[in-house]
Amino acid sequence: MADMEPLVRKYSDNGITTLTLNQPQRRNSLSMAMLQQLSEDLDTIAQDTETRVLVLAAHGNVFCAGHDLREIRENFDAHEFQLALFEQCSKVMQQIVNLPKPVIARVAGVATAAGCQLVASCDLAVAADTARFATPGVNIGLFCSTPMVALSRNVSRKHAMEMLLTGEMIGAVRAEAIGLINRAVDEQILDETVYRMARTIADKSSHTLKIGKEAFYRQLELPLGEAYDFTSQVMAENLQAVDAKEGICAFLDKRKPEWNDL
Template sequence: MASAEEPLLHQYSENGITTLTLDQPKRRNSLSMAMLEELSTALEQVAQDSETRVVVLAAHGNVFCAGHDLTEIQNRFDDHEFQLALFKLCSKVMQQIVNLPKPVIARVAGVATAAGCQLVASCDLAVAADTARFATPGVNIGLFCSTPMVALSRNVSRKHAMEMLLTGELIGAARAETIGLVNRVVDEQVLDETVYRMARTIADKSGQAVKVGKEAFYRQLELPLADAYEFTSQVMAENMQASDAREGICAFLEKRNPEWSKD
């Protein structure tokens, strides 16, 4: 783990928004074992933090995240147990993002490649600077991006995912938006403004409803159509019993602003 003087990850919270910032620009914010451990711990803490409504995932430097630390991997070529532990931890972190009961927005400036692209795809939303670029280039070095493929293929169409995986070529931010990898592309000068306006908009909603909705969204994706409707019908009926649902409906009918619970 990093020392207290040299943290790999910075955490800052304000007005219901927690920003987690990868901060190892000299190593291209790579997902080393230590970085993944810090990120996993931070996500566990945020999940339990009742004050946090939205999470922003950002990075310092001109590279958002270059994927795994290849130097670390090279130094452990013959250590299969380490390699397996590394990829399992990375997979755990990606699932923590998906399972987090609060929305996660990726703020992407610079390059996001391999597991870094996986990190963007794993977030619920992504806003990119117009200079950002994305790739899953493992095929170029003989190490196919198999785990990044999981998140990528769940965000873009099969053919677009396969093109990225098989060619390993960088794509620009505009292309990433077209294929659904990111939500919005903006000038880098207004990237923060756009990201935090989106985060603020979501943070002002009912935390109860957002939590229920995010969990249901990912669960229904994996179900056949009829099962998805059966599941979401039950979710909505249960959601109707929540205090925020009752408050929201009454506020709408009474033409006033709702007062959401602190849960």
């Protein structure tokens, strides 16, 4: 019966969509099939005007153990498959970053290797204080090179290198301290914390959120002067939006804005 279960469960309510990795018996590993399903779901959500915020969660006591090593062993001699697997994984991570809606990782349990990469790729992350994180590829002779991309864009170089070179687990409190996650909370209030954050964000103009998220990631890669030039243009264009005018007027009139998402 387990094989009949969907690889990823999808649930939507009041503008918040939750995608739940649903292969706990395989430690929610990122097999090719899992990655392809995630990619399809992300494409759908990108076009879904009802979804304002995406929560990425997992079923079971492991958030995601990274790539499916059994699948990799079965394809030791299939270089084309190996390359396609890592390219598909990289595609999914970029889909998350490029998704025109904020993405929150809800982490309970362990997130290792590409699972840690998945957390780092999300815009925000909230974890149970019992959660643990690692990029342990070095321990099995396969350096976490693709997870390194997301990790090094979230934490400082030395913290990233420590995780990558030692392969050791770090706890949620440490992960919060180095910036891998936003908050480490008691597991009993994990859902409350995640969905309160999601509802707060979902209450904003989706058009404004789209503009801001895209600009955030673009300016990160620019020199300081170019970043200010770019974001000045973004703000001037944003000011022409219906919701920007509505928001400013509502603030000055001391009333709640009525978003048009335009």
